[in-house]
Amino acid sequence: MLTDLDTRNGPPDAELVNDAELAGLDHLELGEERTTPWGERLWSQTWPKVAAIALVLGAWQAAVWAGWKQIYVLPSPLMVWNRLSADIGTSKLWSAVGTTMERAVIGFLIAFAIGAVVGLAVSASRYVRTAIGSMISGLQTMPSIAWFPLAILLFGRDDRAIYFVVVLGAAPSIASGVISGIDGMPPLLRRVGHSMGAKSVALYRDFVLPAAMPSVMSGLKQGWAFAWRSLMAGELLVIIPGKQTIGTRLSFARELSDSEGLIATMVVILVIGILIDSLVFSRLERTVLRNRGLAARE
Amino acid sequence: MTLTFDHDNDIVDVAEASPRKRTPALALRRVSKRHGAGTNAVAALDSVSLTVERGEFVCLVGASGCGKTTLLSLVAGLDQPTSGELEVNGRTALMFQESALLPWRSAAQNVELALKLRRVPRRERRDQTMELLRLVRLADFADKAPHELSGGMRQRVALARALAQEADILLMDEPFGALDAITRDVLHDEIERIAHEQALTVVFVTHNVREASRLGDRIVLLSSRPGRVVEEFAVDVERPRRIESPQVSEIAGTVTARLREEVRRHAH
Numbered sequence: 033m034l035t036d037l038d039t040r041n042g043p044p045d046a047e048l049v050n051d052a053e054l055a056g057l058d059h060l061e062l063g064e065e066r067t068t069p070w071g072e073r074l075w076s077q078t079w080p081k082v083a084a085i086a087l088v089l090g091a092w093q094a095a096v097w098a099g100w101k102q103i104y105v106l107p108s109p110l111m112v113w114n115r116l117s118a119d120i121g122t123s124k125l126w127s128a129v130g131t132t133m134e135r136a137v138i139g140f141l142i143a144f145a146i147g148a149v150v151g152l153a154v155s156a157s158r159y160v161r162t163a164i165g166s167m168i169s170g171l172q173t174m175p176s177i178a179w180f181p182l183a184i185l186l187f188g189r190d191d192r193a194i195y196f197v198v199v200l201g202a203a204p205s206i207a208s209g210v211i212s213g214i215d216g217m218p219p220l221l222r223r224v225g226h227s228m229g230a231k232s233v234a235l236y237r238d239f240v241l242p243a244a245m246p247s248v249m250s251g252l253k254q255g256w257a258f259a260w261r262s263l264m265a266g267e268l269l270v271i272i273p274g275k276q277t278i279g280t281r282l283s284f285a286r287e288l289s290d291s292e293g294l295i296a297t298m299v300v301i302l303v304i305g306i307l308i309d310s311l312v313f314s315r316l317e318r319t320v321l322r323n324r325g326l327a328a329r330e
Numbered sequence: 331m332t333l334t335f336d337h338d339n340d341i342v343d344v345a346e347a348s349p350r351k352r353t354p355a356l357a358l359r360r361v362s363k364r365h366g367a368g369t370n371a372v373a374a375l376d377s378v379s380l381t382v383e384r385g386e387f388v389c390l391v392g393a394s395g396c397g398k399t400t401l402l403s404l405v406a407g408l409d410q411p412t413s414g415e416l417e418v419n420g421r422t423a424l425m426f427q428e429s430a431l432l433p434w435r436s437a438a439q440n441v442e443l444a445l446k447l448r449r450v451p452r453r454e455r456r457d458q459t460m461e462l463l464r465l466v467r468l469a470d471f472a473d474k475a476p477h478e479l480s481g482g483m484r485q486r487v488a489l490a491r492a493l494a495q496e497a498d499i500l501l502m503d504e505p506f507g508a509l510d511a512i513t514r515d516v517l518h519d520e521i522e523r524i525a526h527e528q529a530l531t532v533v534f535v536t537h538n539v540r541e542a543s544r545l546g547d548r549i550v551l552l553s554s555r556p557g558r559v560v561e562e563f564a565v566d567v568e569r570p571r572r573i574e575s576p577q578v579s580e581i582a583g584t585v586t587a588r589l590r591e592e593v594r595r596h597a598h
Contacts, residue, residue: 050519054467057513061480220430227406227424228447228495238443242434324433325477 107292116296124276129300132267132278135191139198140259147203147255151210168204168211176201176262180269194266201262202255209251213244245320253313260305353419355499355531356382356405361414362556363400373556374400377414380550380559384419384498387525387532389546391539391585393593397557398535402501405533420531423497427504429484431476437487438463438472444494462490465524482513489524499531506541515573518544522570539589543582544573551585553592560592 089109095101096108107115119125153160154168176197183193217240225239241248267279278301285294363375374397382388390398403409406422431440438459445455463469466486476484485505492500502521506514522545525532536542542549549563563585567577 050516050523051467053516054520057516058468058471058480058483061482061513062478220426220428221432223408224424224426224430224432226408227422228444230447234447238447239432242432245434320434323475325475326433 104289105291107295111292112295112299115292116299119293119296125281125300128276128278128281129304131275132263133304135194135198135267135277136260136263139195139263140202140256142195143199143202143255143259144206144252146199147206147251148210150203151207151214151251154207155211155214165211168207171200171204172208172258174200176258177265177269180266183266184270189270189272191272193270194263197266198259198262202259205255205258206248206251209248209254210244213247213251214240216247217243246317246324246326249313249317249320253309253317256308256313257305260308264301353384354381354417355384355386355419356380356533357415357417358401358405359415359417361404361411361416363397363404363409364412365400375404375411376556376558378552378557378559382499382531382533384531385529387522387534387545387547389542389549390533390535390552391537391542391549391589392552392557393537393554393589393596395554395557396552398552399503401557402503402533402535405499406501418499420498421496422499422501423492423495425485425488425492425500425502425505427507429476429481429488431484431487431491433476436473436475437468437479437483437490440476440487441490441494444491448494448496458494462493463487465493465527466490466520480513481509482517485509485517486520489521493524493528498529499533500525502532502534504536505534507537514541518573519570521545526569539585540573540578540582543567543578543585544571549581549585551588551592554596561588 092109096103096106100106150164150168154165155161179197179200180193183196187193187196221239221243222235225235230238264279267277268283271280271283278297281297282294285291285297358378358380360377360379361375362373362377364371364373366372378397378401380388390401392398400409402424404411404416405418406424407418408424431437432443435443441459441462442455445458446452450458460469460472463472466489468483468486468490471479471483476487479487488505506517509517518541521532524530532545534542534545539549543565546565549565551560551563552558553560563581565581567575567581571578
């Protein structure tokens with residue numbers, strides 16, 4: 033069969049041919065989208081978690097049945113569960129959780145403010161970087177509990193001692209997230225920013241900070257983990273009379289040899305940590321990565 | 331605007347070009363650029379003189395190390411010549427081998443950012459963006475993220491973004507180098523059409539002599555280390571052209587022969 037090749041060289045038809053070619057290429061290259069049904073996705077997300085929890089509870093129950101420790105030292109999962117359900121109905125638990133969460137949020141926000149400012153300063157100035165750049169990673173390796181004796185001497189048994197350590201624990205992670213995010217920005221994007229005429233504020237707002245976001249997010253996530261850990265250590269060491277917190281509950285449970293109450297409180301700590309991480313930080317991090325095509329869609 | 335540079339990189343003379351006289355879009359007079367200082371200095375460009383008329387499509391061809399990227403940076407104002415005189419009459423926009431789209435912005439938002447940085451009022455941005463995306467035939471993909479687009483589509487978004495900078499001089503640094511041959515052919519037609527419609531001046535850097543012969547009104551052959559203008563070739567072939575046409579091949583042949591001669595000089 034003869035095809036009319038001549039039209040490819042004539043101006044009026046070339047336009048149409050080109051349009052169709054372009055559209056054809058575009059659709060060929062994009063491929064087809066594949067979606068998994070909602071139910072299937074939920075199931076594949078859920079069962080591994082359920083299995084892991086079942087495994088831990090199973091091992092725990094086995095230790096109880098084997099009589100490894102006396103039952104008032106190591107209670108069974110069911111006993112702890114009953115205690116936890118009873119505690120959840122009391123306002124005492126909730127006011128303790130409230131006080132602790134207030135400290136966590138305020139401490140984390142202060143750490144965020146300081147970490148962000150320090151991170152920006154280090155990434156912007158060669159001198160600041162030389163002066164404190166390596167100190168930031170050094171601080172990250174310092175166990176936060178080692179700060180408490182000093183904090184108590186400086187501030188007494190007071191909220192400020194706790195905030196001091198929480199901020200020292202979390203701020204370095206946040207700062208180094210900011211620093212590595214800005215350092216890791218592709219030079220080409222910076223060049224694009226310059227060539228588009230973006231200067232100082234606009235360059236940071238539209239190019240540098242968004243480019244740094246994935247790393248900033250993981251810095252925040254790590255910062256939260258450090259803040260939460262430091263806070264728990266702090267609440268065990270810095271007990272302020274009359275103030276109910278998760279830490280004081282742990283402390284009192286140990287003094288009263290109330291191991292059911294102690295483990296129930298530990299479960300609360302674990303659950304709060306997991307919830308905040310998965311509902312806030314991991315979710316933010318995933319959104320940021322997914323928007324850039326850096327993480328697979330579930 | 332004319333900027334004259336002496337050897338210390340200082341601006342010596344700033345003179346407004348007369349608007350009445352027909353000025354070229356671009357003029358380089360004995361422009362040299364050395365990177366580094368003292369004995370370690372490397373000459374990237376050596377006394378390059380080049381004039382590009384308004385609406386002209388000029389292709390710069392050369393082997394590695396011919397300072398093509400340096401030349402574009404100078405014209406874009408990202409860097410300053412060590413010596414010589416550089417005249418740029420109009421706004422420039424750069425395109426790279428990679429699209430360099432911001433991955434956190436959709437196609438439309440990438441174009442819109444250029445408008446925002448130019449202080450186009452917010453309510454006009456959306457319409458102008460869509461108009462530009464229609465021009466590169468990507469209006470249907472406005473809300474896609476760069477990673478959801480193919481390489482060729484990303485380059486078209488980058489082109490729309492460059493046009494959003496209201497550039498009359500488009501500086502293209504091997505923009506189609508990373509694309510497959512079919513896509514590249516179609517994009518040649520596209521850039522030819524758009525440059526014509528928008529009356530753009532284009533400086534197009536490429537390693538590909540055939541591509542240069544397909545696109546350029548003129549081909550400028552540069553030598554390597556340091557970059558110098560070796561020879562210029564006028565491409566008198568009627569548009570629209572096809573890359574496989576005998577006239578284009580013939581010119582590509584001539585330029586390639588000269589380029590190879592130039593490359594052989596570096597054998598020792």
